[in-house]
Amino acid sequence: MSSTLHTSKSSLAPSRLHLAIQGILLASALTLSAPVHAESSNGHASIKRSYHIGGGSLSQALRQFATSSGLLFSAEATLTDGKTTSGLDGEYTIEEGFRKLLAGSGLTYSFTGEDSVAIKVVDSGSNAASTLPAVTVLGKAVYDSTDPYNPDYNRSHASTATKTDTPIMETPMSIKVVPRAVMDDQQIVVFDDAVIRNVSGVQRNFDFGDLYQGFIVRGFSLGANIYRDGLRQNTGYFEPAGMERVEVLKGAAAMLYGRTQPGGLVNYVTKKPLDKAHYSLQQQFGSYDLYRTTADATGPIDDGKSLLYRLNIAYSSNNSFRNYNENERIYVAPSLTWRLSDQTEMTVQLEHQHDDYVMDFGIPAVGNRPAQVPKSFFVGDAAVNNSSMDSNQIATIISHRFNDHWKIEHKFNWHEWTHEFNSIFPAGSINADKQTINRALMTGPTDRESFATNLDISGEFDTFGLKHKLLIGGDYFKLTTDTYDNHWTYGVIPALDIFNPNNHMLDANAINVVPNDFWWQEKDQWYGVYAQDQITLWDKLHFLVGARYDILDYGTGCCSEPISIDDREDNRLNPRFGIVYQPWEWLSVFGNYVESIGTNNGLTPTKTVNKPEVGIQYEIGFKTEFFDGRLSSNLAYYHLTKENMLTGVPGLPYRIPVGEARSQGIELDLTGELTDYLSLLGTYAYTDAIFTKDNDFAPWGVTSKQGNRLPNVPEHSGSLWLTFHPDERFKIGAGMFAQGQRAGNNDNTYELPGFVRVDAMVSYNWKIGGSKLTTQFNVNNLLDKDYFRGSRVQDSTGALPGEPISFIGSLRLDY
Numbered sequence: 178m179s180s181t182l183h184t185s186k187s188s189l190a191p192s193r194l195h196l197a198i199q200g201i202l203l204a205s206a207l208t209l210s211a212p213v214h215a216e217s218s219n220g221h222a223s224i225k226r227s228y229h230i231g232g233g234s235l236s237q238a239l240r241q242f243a244t245s246s247g248l249l250f251s252a253e254a255t256l257t258d259g260k261t262t263s264g265l266d267g268e269y270t271i272e273e274g275f276r277k278l279l280a281g282s283g284l285t286y287s288f289t290g291e292d293s294v295a296i297k298v299v300d301s302g303s304n305a306a307s308t309l310p311a312v313t314v315l316g317k318a319v320y321d322s323t324d325p326y327n328p329d330y331n332r333s334h335a336s337t338a339t340k341t342d343t344p345i346m347e348t349p350m351s352i353k354v355v356p357r358a359v360m361d362d363q364q365i366v367v368f369d370d371a372v373i374r375n376v377s378g379v380q381r382n383f384d385f386g387d388l389y390q391g392f393i394v395r396g397f398s399l400g401a402n403i404y405r406d407g408l409r410q411n412t413g414y415f416e417p418a419g420m421e422r423v424e425v426l427k428g429a430a431a432m433l434y435g436r437t438q439p440g441g442l443v444n445y446v447t448k449k450p451l452d453k454a455h456y457s458l459q460q461q462f463g464s465y466d467l468y469r470t471t472a473d474a475t476g477p478i479d480d481g482k483s484l485l486y487r488l489n490i491a492y493s494s495n496n497s498f499r500n501y502n503e504n505e506r507i508y509v510a511p512s513l514t515w516r517l518s519d520q521t522e523m524t525v526q527l528e529h530q531h532d533d534y535v536m537d538f539g540i541p542a543v544g545n546r547p548a549q550v551p552k553s554f555f556v557g558d559a560a561v562n563n564s565s566m567d568s569n570q571i572a573t574i575i576s577h578r579f580n581d582h583w584k585i586e587h588k589f590n591w592h593e594w595t596h597e598f599n600s601i602f603p604a605g606s607i608n609a610d611k612q613t614i615n616r617a618l619m620t621g622p623t624d625r626e627s628f629a630t631n632l633d634i635s636g637e638f639d640t641f642g643l644k645h646k647l648l649i650g651g652d653y654f655k656l657t658t659d660t661y662d663n664h665w666t667y668g669v670i671p672a673l674d675i676f677n678p679n680n681h682m683l684d685a686n687a688i689n690v691v692p693n694d695f696w697w698q699e700k701d702q703w704y705g706v707y708a709q710d711q712i713t714l715w716d717k718l719h720f721l722v723g724a725r726y727d728i729l730d731y732g733t734g735c736c737s738e739p740i741s742i743d744d745r746e747d748n749r750l751n752p753r754f755g756i757v758y759q760p761w762e763w764l765s766v767f768g769n770y771v772e773s774i775g776t777n778n779g780l781t782p783t784k785t786v787n788k789p790e791v792g793i794q795y796e797i798g799f800k801t802e803f804f805d806g807r808l809s810s811n812l813a814y815y816h817l818t819k820e821n822m823l824t825g826v827p828g829l830p831y832r833i834p835v836g837e838a839r840s841q842g843i844e845l846d847l848t849g850e851l852t853d854y855l856s857l858l859g860t861y862a863y864t865d866a867i868f869t870k871d872n873d874f875a876p877w878g879v880t881s882k883q884g885n886r887l888p889n890v891p892e893h894s895g896s897l898w899l900t901f902h903p904d905e906r907f908k909i910g911a912g913m914f915a916q917g918q919r920a921g922n923n924d925n926t927y928e929l930p931g932f933v934r935v936d937a938m939v940s941y942n943w944k945i946g947g948s949k950l951t952t953q954f955n956v957n958n959l960l961d962k963d964y965f966r967g968s969r970v971q972d973s974t975g976a977l978p979g980e981p982i983s984f985i986g987s988l989r990l991d992y
Contacts (some may be wrong), residue, residue: 228274228805232264233342236581238278239296246271256284256298260519266805325455325473325991328358328902330856331809331849333802337424337444339711339721340407340433340648341635346800347711347719349755349767351427351813353377353846359858360417362900362910362938364461364955364985366469366493368415372443374896374914376425377844378862379441380889383967383977386536386602390414395427395817396840396866396890397440397792398970404434404444406572408629409654411594413568416508416530418471418491421448427844428794428815429773432725432753435654435705439773439792439819440840447572449524450485450514451475457991464983469493485514498981500555501562501680504534521577528570535562536600539968539975541607541614541675542927547965547976548607548675556616556673556975557601560683567595583636594625601683603974604667607675614974616670618688621663621695627656646711648723655702664688665695665736698734698742703727709753721755727774729789747789749774768797775821788834791820808849808857816841818869824882824923824971835882835923836870840890854903858912861895868923885925888970891917900938911937921968921976929976932964948992955985 230241242265262278269277275286275294285299332354335345345352353376365371369381369390382391382398389401389412401412423445430442454476461469471491478484491508512526538556540547548554569592576586604617631652638645669691671682709723729747734740755769775790798813817840823832847859871883898912915933940953961982968976 228265230265234581235260235262238262335424337426346765347757349721349757349769351811353425355423365417368417371423375858377846377860381967386538392443394440396864396887397438399438408590411592411625411627413594416491419447419489419510420445422446429771429792431751431773432723435703450487452477452482452485459989461987463985465496467495483516487512500553501559502535507531523575526572530568532566536564538602539977542973543607543611545927552978556603558683559680560685561601564599565597569593585634587632589630592627596623606973613672613674615672618664618666618670623660625658629654644713648709651706653704658699660697662693663695696738696740698740701731703729717759719757723753725751763802765800788821793818811846814843839869840866856900858898864890866890886920888920888922889967891919893917906942909939922970929965932962935959951989953987958982
């Protein structure tokens with residue numbers, strides 16, 4: 178027997194409403210997509226209401242639509258298994274809303290009473306599709322979140338915080354989505370710019386030689402922990418051409434993602450194959466001989482759209498305002514999706530990236546500021562400056578939907594990363610003469626390999642009037658690092674006069690005969706199981722309860738052959754609790770408590786392995802949605818502590834626990850559309866981050882840090898970006914991002930000055946047949962302000978200057 182879905186008017190008595198909600202949940206086997214035909218209007222055609230219903234499961238969309246419209250509708254539950262809808266966003270009558278929701282599903286609707294509607298299959302031979310009355314929509318066009326033409330800055334849903342497709346208004350954590358439209362308007366060519374310019378409380382983490390992209394969130398460095406489609410990546414630089422959006426989760430994420438830093442998690446979502454053909458070719462050119470070509474092609478392979486493909490390609494080359502700094506990148510990322518049935522699909526992604534680049538150690542500090550030298554200063558040598566990275570990945574996503582309620586999904590990622598070092602680096606801070614700096618040699622290979630996989634089962638059900646969204650899963654991660662036959666050699670490279678640098682002092686042949694003297698190995702693996710329940714009561718109160726148990730195994734070996742890795746094992750339970758109260762549709766008040774365990778902590782000078790770093794966070798705040806969900810905000814206060822926090826040992830490749838640090842503050846994110854013509858991104862963060870406890874390691878040259886500010890973390894920071902688009906062709910925009918004064922290192926011996934950077938853009942497009950040609954011009958650092966992106970925190974050897982005024986132009990053809 179098939180079940181029937183009934184939804185009731187919001188004006189019904191409480192007992193009847195309760196029964197209606199039960200009926201809705203029992204029939205979540207509804208998911209539609211096909212020709213639609215209205216058989217009766219019953220006076221509803223003239224009444225328009227605003228709706229903001231996300232795409233996805235049709236049964237959920239129908240539930241939202243009925244609740245908002247005050248309708249009773251019924252349908253056979255088996256009609257909509259495995260079907261989806263694009264949702265609603267704008268002003269519709271009830272008839273227009275049903276037609277939009279049911280479009281492409283093979284289903285139609287008819288009024289059976291003044292306030293009741295029946296859903297049924299389109300009669301065989303019906304010409305419903307051709308006889309649909311015209312739909313006039315007042316408001317924005319409706320776009321799928323992955324539509325290449327989607328211009329919206331705002332997103333109503335995000336999956337990173339919960340691993341389920343949960344409305345952000347119902348998520349009891351702070352999460353920010355940076356969609357493709359923002360990256361295109363700002364012409365993002367470096368991944369970290371997409372994050373630090375558009376998310377509150379996030380700074381760039383500049384580490385040794387700017388070796389990898391990393392971030393500081395809520396005062397704490399995330400290290401090399403970047404996530405790709407929810408799975409952890411190796412260290413490296415990541416190409417934005419293959420990204421659909423970036424989701425930044427604030428606060429500890431260990432409950433779902435294993436060993437992560439307590440500040441948060443940065444997860445980029447890759448572009449997936451689409452079932453509608455789209456092709457894009459873009460040529461960018463800019464200051465310092467920047468040339469960048471990108472191509473994106475996607476669509477179905479067969480007529481039945483069971484096989485879909487996507488291919489993203491990027492090539493770039495550029496010089497720099499920094500001396501001897503030339504870079505080149507090749508990126509190729511093909512992917513294939515196979516829809517085995519309406520319920521099952523599999524996506525396979527390949528990715529290759531090659532980078533030739535120069536490690537950049539910045540400008541050393543003299544006194545309490547970076548040295549007064551030109552921004553082009555280079556501490557290395559022309560004979561030893563060309564490093565390279567090769568990254569290869571294979572990723573798979575397999576999902577099966579049993580019905581509208583239950584789904585199973587498996588993800589896998591293999592990542593191989595090889596780095597060939599060839600660089601000169603600072604061997605300590607500036608010398609006593611305040612003019613020269615000692616240098617050391619670093620050459621040789623490092624190989625990294627990681628395996629990441631998880632299996633999640635998620636489902637929706639109700640018990641005693643409570644709605645549940647349950648997630649049960651497990652994951653495994655393994656990372657191995659092998660640095661072999663390297664130079665980490667001191668005493669063979671001449672010191673450099675920073676005020677009169679000679680970058681041609683070395684002979685490459687003489688360097689090649691220096692014997693190898695450095696070997697290093699690491700391993701980091703864990704097994705984790707977790708469970709999470711999102712509970713909704715009265716459609717206004719949302720609880721999140723979750724816990725994770727980890728079995729950890731990690732170790733490090735150094736520094737000469739043969740290497741022996743000193744293993745350490747830890748087991749830990751990490752809980753997470755959250756609550757959201759939504760008194761009105763436009764307002765959510767939330768709070769959470771989360772715990773986390775950190776990543777591989779390296780060796781102490783006595784060759785023992787450090788204990789894990791542990792984080793605890795409390796957070797409260799509120800979220801809003803205005804203008805039918807087009808403009809959203811998130812305001813939060815948090816208090817975050819991190820125990821066993823580590824710092825480096827001066828002049829040695831070791832780390833020791835300095836004690837405990839605390840970060841607390843207020844963050845505000847504002848995103849969306851002020852009007853149909855004006856888009857906005859705004860952020861502000863107040864961050865009070867200091868060392869609160871100290872362990873005495875004076876014998877190793879580590880001074881007390883208690884009371885010091887955490888490095889690279891300004892007390893005040895913020896950004897604003899506005900675009901004005903009076904029609905579909907013309908767009909102009911401008912914005913700024915600012916950071917206050919920051920401590921340059923853990924010892925707080927010098928400061929990085931505060932700054933305000935102003936950027937601007939203008940674009941225009943032409944329709945040429947079925948194609949669109951877009952021209953765009955961006956100016957970064959319009960006022961040519963001097964500033965520093967960040968600094969190496971272990972010592973005073975380098976602060977990385979920001980780019981002076983620069984330009985990026987582009988031509989892009991979409992068809």
